[in-house]
Amino acid sequence: MQQGGIASPSADPSRAARAGEVRHVRRGVEIGRRGVLRGVAALALSGSASLLPAWARSGTPGLAAGALSGERIQLSIGHAAIDVDGRKGHGIAINGTIPGPLIRLKEGQTARIAVTNRLDEDTSIHWHGLIVPFQMDGVPGLSFPGIRPGETFVYEFPVRHAGTFWYHSHSGLQELLGHYAPIVLDPAGAEPAPYDREHVIVLSDYSFMHPHKLMLRLKQQPGYFNRRKQTVAGLLAGEDQPLAERTAWAKMRMDPTDILDVTGSTYSYLVNGHGPQANWTGLFAPGERVRLRIVNAAAMTIFNVRIPGLPMQVVQADGCDVRPVETDELQIANAETYDVIVRPTADQAYTLVAEAADRSGLARATLAPRLGMSAPVPPLRRRPLLTMKDMGMDHSAHGGGAMDHGAMAMSGDGAPQVMRGPGVQMISAMPADRTGDRGTGLEDVGHRVLVYTDLVALAPNPDGRPPSRELEIHLTGNMERFMWAFDGETFSEVTKPIPFRRDERVRVTLVNDTMMNHPIHLHGHFVELVNGHAGRHPRKHTVNVMPGGKLAFDLTADAPGDWAFHCHMLLHMHAGMFKVVAVRPLDGPAA
Amino acid sequence: MRRLVLAAALALPAPALAQEDPHAGHHGHEAAAEAPPDPHAGHNAAPTPADAHAGHVMAAPPAAPPPVPTDHAADTVFPPQRMAAARAQLAREHGDHPWGKAMLETAEVRPAKGADGYAWEARASYGGDIHRLELRSEGEGGRDLHRAEVQALYSRAVSPYFNLQAGVRQDFEPRPRRTYAVLGIDGVAPYWFELGGSVFLSDKGEASARLEAAYDLRLTQRLILEPRAELNASAQDVRELGLGSGLTTGEIGLRLRYAIRPEFAPYVGVHHERRFGRTARLARVAGEDARETTLVVGLRAWF
Numbered sequence: 086m087q088q089g090g091i092a093s094p095s096a097d098p099s100r101a102a103r104a105g106e107v108r109h110v111r112r113g114v115e116i117g118r119r120g121v122l123r124g125v126a127a128l129a130l131s132g133s134a135s136l137l138p139a140w141a142r143s144g145t146p147g148l149a150a151g152a153l154s155g156e157r158i159q160l161s162i163g164h165a166a167i168d169v170d171g172r173k174g175h176g177i178a179i180n181g182t183i184p185g186p187l188i189r190l191k192e193g194q195t196a197r198i199a200v201t202n203r204l205d206e207d208t209s210i211h212w213h214g215l216i217v218p219f220q221m222d223g224v225p226g227l228s229f230p231g232i233r234p235g236e237t238f239v240y241e242f243p244v245r246h247a248g249t250f251w252y253h254s255h256s257g258l259q260e261l262l263g264h265y266a267p268i269v270l271d272p273a274g275a276e277p278a279p280y281d282r283e284h285v286i287v288l289s290d291y292s293f294m295h296p297h298k299l300m301l302r303l304k305q306q307p308g309y310f311n312r313r314k315q316t317v318a319g320l321l322a323g324e325d326q327p328l329a330e331r332t333a334w335a336k337m338r339m340d341p342t343d344i345l346d347v348t349g350s351t352y353s354y355l356v357n358g359h360g361p362q363a364n365w366t367g368l369f370a371p372g373e374r375v376r377l378r379i380v381n382a383a384a385m386t387i388f389n390v391r392i393p394g395l396p397m398q399v400v401q402a403d404g405c406d407v408r409p410v411e412t413d414e415l416q417i418a419n420a421e422t423y424d425v426i427v428r429p430t431a432d433q434a435y436t437l438v439a440e441a442a443d444r445s446g447l448a449r450a451t452l453a454p455r456l457g458m459s460a461p462v463p464p465l466r467r468r469p470l471l472t473m474k475d476m477g478m479d480h481s482a483h484g485g486g487a488m489d490h491g492a493m494a495m496s497g498d499g500a501p502q503v504m505r506g507p508g509v510q511m512i513s514a515m516p517a518d519r520t521g522d523r524g525t526g527l528e529d530v531g532h533r534v535l536v537y538t539d540l541v542a543l544a545p546n547p548d549g550r551p552p553s554r555e556l557e558i559h560l561t562g563n564m565e566r567f568m569w570a571f572d573g574e575t576f577s578e579v580t581k582p583i584p585f586r587r588d589e590r591v592r593v594t595l596v597n598d599t600m601m602n603h604p605i606h607l608h609g610h611f612v613e614l615v616n617g618h619a620g621r622h623p624r625k626h627t628v629n630v631m632p633g634g635k636l637a638f639d640l641t642a643d644a645p646g647d648w649a650f651h652c653h654m655l656l657h658m659h660a661g662m663f664k665v666v667a668v669r670p671l672d673g674p675a676a
Numbered sequence: 677m678r679r680l681v682l683a684a685a686l687a688l689p690a691p692a693l694a695q696e697d698p699h700a701g702h703h704g705h706e707a708a709a710e711a712p713p714d715p716h717a718g719h720n721a722a723p724t725p726a727d728a729h730a731g732h733v734m735a736a737p738p739a740a741p742p743p744v745p746t747d748h749a750a751d752t753v754f755p756p757q758r759m760a761a762a763r764a765q766l767a768r769e770h771g772d773h774p775w776g777k778a779m780l781e782t783a784e785v786r787p788a789k790g791a792d793g794y795a796w797e798a799r800a801s802y803g804g805d806i807h808r809l810e811l812r813s814e815g816e817g818g819r820d821l822h823r824a825e826v827q828a829l830y831s832r833a834v835s836p837y838f839n840l841q842a843g844v845r846q847d848f849e850p851r852p853r854r855t856y857a858v859l860g861i862d863g864v865a866p867y868w869f870e871l872g873g874s875v876f877l878s879d880k881g882e883a884s885a886r887l888e889a890a891y892d893l894r895l896t897q898r899l900i901l902e903p904r905a906e907l908n909a910s911a912q913d914v915r916e917l918g919l920g921s922g923l924t925t926g927e928i929g930l931r932l933r934y935a936i937r938p939e940f941a942p943y944v945g946v947h948h949e950r951r952f953g954r955t956a957r958l959a960r961v962a963g964e965d966a967r968e969t970t971l972v973v974g975l976r977a978w979f
Contacts, residue, residue: 220753226766228750230758257769304805305777305978309938317895335867338837507806507833554739563836565864568805575771580763584742647749651770661771667745671752 138186140285141357143366144456147282147375148269152189156197160185160210162232162254163203167263167291169353170360174293176263177204177254183358184287184382185252185266192247192273198240200232207231210240211255211608211649212268213420214404214626217242219646222608224255227647227665231256247272248404249378249422251287258296258384260655263358265289265382270404277543278400278409280376280426284367288390288417288439288448290352290383299347299385300656307567308340310348313445313468315341325470338510339600341471342443343564344525346601346656347385349446354386354439356450364459366451371432375452376400377425381417384655387602387629388439388448389416389527390423393463395435395452397425399535403625405611406543413532416442416524418604418629420653423535427452434458442525442602444468469526475600477513477633500596503559504573510563513598519634520616525602537636538616540623546613548641549620552592556583560630560652560662562599568660569599569652575661582667583650585642594637597630603657604629607666608648612638627653642668776802777978781890782904782931784974786947791819793970795947806833810841815849824848827858838863845876850917855879868892883911884924898935902943904928913954918962920954933976941976 139151153160165178179185190196202208209231211223221242225231232238247270254264267285292299302309315325326334326341334341359365369375377397381388391397391414398411401424409426417423417439429435434453441447444465451459500512520537527534562569570576585591592615595605606627613622615637622639630636645668652662750759778800786793795816801808810831815824829843841860847853855878862872872888886908893901906927910919931945948969951959956966 219749224766226759226762226764230750230754230762300773301775304773304775306938312897314894314897316897317893332867338864338866338868507836510836554741556741565837566805566833570771577767577771580767581744584744586739586742589739589742645749658770659773663770667749669742669745671749 137182137358138184140187141182141184141287141359141365143359143363144368145284145366146368147284148187148189152187152269154189156195158188158196158198159201160198161201161203162208162210162259162264165263167358169291169293169355170362172293174291175295176291177208177259178263179210179266183263183265184289185264187267187269187285188252189269189271190244191271192244194244196240196242196244199237200240201237202232202234205234207233207256208259208264209254209256210252212240212242212250212252213606214248214250214422214611215242215268215270216245216609216611216644219609219644219648222646222648223252224608224649227649244270246270246404248401248406249285249380249424250404251380251382251420251422253382255649258300258655258659260382261292261296261299261384263289263291267378267380267382269378277406278376278424278426279374281373282369283376283378284452285357286367286377286379286437286439286450287355287357288379288381288383288386288388289355289358290347290386290441291355292347292351292353294351296384296656299351300659303346303567303656307346307564308343310346310350311340311342312348312350313342313443337476338565339471339476340564341475342468343600344443344469344471345386345441345445346567346654348443349441352386352441352446354383354388354441354446354448356437356439356448359450361447361449361462364449364451366453366456366458368456369429369452369454371430371454373428375427375429377427377437378422379417379425380422381419383419385419387416387418387442387524387604389414389442389524390437390439391415391532392427392435392437392452393460395427395429396533397427399423399425399539402540402623403611403627405624407623408541408543408621410535410539410541411533412535412539414527414530415535416527416629418524418602418627418653419655420604420606420627421625421629434460436460436462438463440465442469444526466526466530469528471525471600471632474517474519474522474634475525475632476511477516477598500557500559500598502557502572503561503598506573507566508563508568508570508575509561509573509598510565511598512559512561513596513633513635516596516598516633516635518636519631520614520636522631522634524629525632537614537623537628538618540614540616541618542613542621542623545620546622546624546639548590548639548643550590550641552590552639554589555592555594557594557596558583560595560597560599560603560605562601562657562662564600567656569654569657569662570660571650571662571664576663576665577661580665582647582665585640585666585668587645587668587670588641588643590639590641592637592639594635595628595630596635597632600632601654601657602629602631603662604653605651606653607640607650609644609646609666609668610640610642610648612640614638642666644668645671772804774802774804776800779976779978781976782972782974783977784943784947784972786816786970786972788818788970793818795972801831803831808832808839810843817849821849823850829858829860835863837865841874852916854882854917856884862888880914882914884919885909885911900933900935900941902931902933902945904931910955915958918955918958920956920958922954923952924955925949925951929972931972931974931976939978943972943974943976945972945974946970947972 167176222228250268253260356365437450439448523534611624648666650666651658781797797814799812801810808831810829812827825847827845829841831841845856856876860874870890890904927949929947931943933941933943935941950967
């Protein structure tokens with residue numbers, strides 16, 4: 086591999102790598118414009134997403150073949166057409182397809198992945214959830230400089246764990262255009278949740294409206310994509326809130342129908358790149374244990390996933406094994422992954438439904454013994470409404486009504502670190518721990534629904550120390566101005582990092598002062614979600630903080646470097662809900 | 677109760693931190709935040725992993741947060757100059773996007789005997805979430821242009837729902853033309869009322885004011901009934917403009933629009949305007965009506 090004209094990395098790589106990994110971790114090598122590999126160029130020019138990777142094609146028998154594996158992997162980022170139920174749109178593809186190729190690696194190996202940029206703008210790949218050295222984490226301006234047009238960057242890192250993950254661009258809004266794909270890391274030892282067959286279910290959202298225009302519209306009129314607001318006609322028909330409640334909410338300038346910012350009015354919801362009409366189908370043989378590796382790669386959509394007639398046994402969350410727990414429906418927030426095992430015994434088709442949490446649309450797929458079979462697609466359920474609990478006002482915990490809330494929110498003395506201003510619409514007056522709550526809209530469904538408190542890590546948590554300190558971070562926003570931030574300040578305003586001592590153990594509490602869900606992702610670490618199962622807290626890379634609620638996680642800051650910490654509602658992140666976590670010192674013994 | 681929890685958290689920090697109750701630690705954190713940053717605090721507070729009993733022993737008080745580092749980890753691996761440029765872009769891409777909006781709030785024909793009337797209210801703005809440049813224009817006419825003004829304002833978000841404005845207004849009609857300094861406020865009041873208010877000081881020293889209000893009553897997802905009202909007042913007689921001191925003119929309208937898209941909504945409605953007090957008398961002297969009610973047909977659009 087040639088090294089081109091780009092200035093080579095300067096420092097001793099061992100400075101940035103943890104002791105013990107030094108032999109395996111080398112710095113990224115950048116290739117100049119003239120040094121592009123021919124093989125990569127050939128891969129890049131496939132040009133259309135029509136020929137999907139084998140695992141993503143309808144009728145696939147599963148993941149038996151077609152993954153990129155081994156010691157050397159080449160990826161190329163370029164423009165491509167995306168086909169959504171027959172309509173062609175513009176996309177950004179990895180190796181020409183949306184989603185991109187499945188990368189399958191084995192715990193213990195070293196990954197060397199050369200990424201060539203065929204776009205006319207910078208790009209990047211972030212290995213979402215993978216524990217990698219900071220300089221391989223793929224956030225331009227934080228972990229590395231980004232990959233310029235024509236350049237190749239070689240990511241190199243040891244594969245330190247197993248699980249289902251995914252990778253995506255961290256440059257601009259490229260992920261919204263299709264720059265995402267799944268990763269499966271096979272365990273070095275025995276698979277704790279064995280299966281006969283496996284499928285990857287990559288859920289995503291796609292709009293024919295350019296991402297920048299989505300953002301513009303939300304700034305111009307934050308309710309732009311919500312075409313199911315409460316109306317007078319609905320009031321007369323006895324739908325939605327009664328008049329008194331509507332008046333109370335109007336007084337507070339809060340809209341209970343504001344569940345997702347971008348909705349099915351513009352989004353198509355995809356399974357493995359297929360629209361609902363295309364009906365992606367994964368095959369099974371009756372009686373098999375079929376593992377579904379579900380990834381939510383959507384930019385702005387939380388999905389509720391169910392397979393009518395098939396209970397799902399959840400065996401992994403965010404790539405970390407959990408005690409098997411059976412459920413009928415699960416809510417998967419942006420960037421989360423869930424592995425479930427289903428056991429279809431009949432020779433029949435099943436529909437996998439992934440409803441957008443606001444019920445404005447759905448992604449649909451079929452599991453069937455043979456291609457061409459299908460099962461009924463359940464109609465969209467009634468659009469949910471937010472409640473006072475979503476406003477940080479838990480009725481059960483406090484007798485007050487809407488009016489009380491207004492007064493308390495204004496007083497806001499409970500959050501001294503939040504910078505008050507136009508971007509902070511409210512401070513949750515009584516934020517409740519909502520890890521035991523069903524996700525938005527699932528409160529009343531008549532079957533089992535997975536909640537965070539159902540998740541118990543299969544293995545004991547690796548670090549048994551109690552936290553030595555606590556940190557509270559508020560998720561703030563103003564839905565009227567589409568402003569989103571941590572503690573009231575956007576990243577562009579305050580680029581100052583959140584500091585951690587290397588190897589210190591900290592309990593971080595996230596308080597959601599908004600009425601939206603915020604799936605918060607910390608790079609470079611698994612956090613232990615505090616959900617009542619001390620010692621076996623589920624380890625996650627992304628935790629969804631429900632509206633008006635709070636959630637705590639324990640963090641062992643064992644990864645020196647600078648790490649991104651952000652909301653994975655990508656337009657919230659783009660609006661400023663992003664911070665840097667700095668773990669120091671970079672070298673030497675732990676603090 | 678809270679006091680007790682606080683006292684307990686301070687006295688017995690380790691058990692409080694270690695237990696499951698996520699409420700327990702809050703106060704401990706606040707206490708920690710107030711403590712002076714001690715870079716060595718972590719050594720005492722955090723037991724070593726080798727200590728198997730770490731979870732059971734009483735640990736030191738909560739550690740203070742470490743100092744905020746000023747270095748950048750990636751600068752140790754990649755050319756710092758390139759990192760600096762990428763860092764600047766990272767900041768821009770996370771919260772700093774200037775954006776614009778141009779909106780015709782009303783653009784309408786008012787059918788009348790003789791020449792049909794017409795009127796418009798438009799505004800355009802550009803900038804970030806807090807600081808914006810805003811242009812506004814409104815006016816009306818028939819056979820001739822009766823009234824036309826343009827305002828150029830600096831607008832600053834001052835609260836979650838309200839913005840303050842300062843700038844200038846230039847009138848092109850009526851004549852003699854006036855230039856005004858403007859101070860304004862606009863925003864969304866409880867119950868979703870859109871409110872705006874401005875005070876004007878002309879280059880001749882005359883003071884006047886304007887209040888505006890609008891409300892969207894959503895009948896269906898696309899059909900929206902919008903009452904709009906405007907009141908104008910003058911602090912003194914301005915005879916050459918036909919204004920008397922006190923309330924001068926008022927407008928009230930009811931428009932029913934159909935949003936083909938949210939940004940494109942034709943409407944029909946009624947519009948009533950009247951002059952008050954001395955302004956009305958001056959109009960009658962000039963042979964004009966003090967009140968007028970018209971049908972309106974128009975378009976509300978933005979991009």
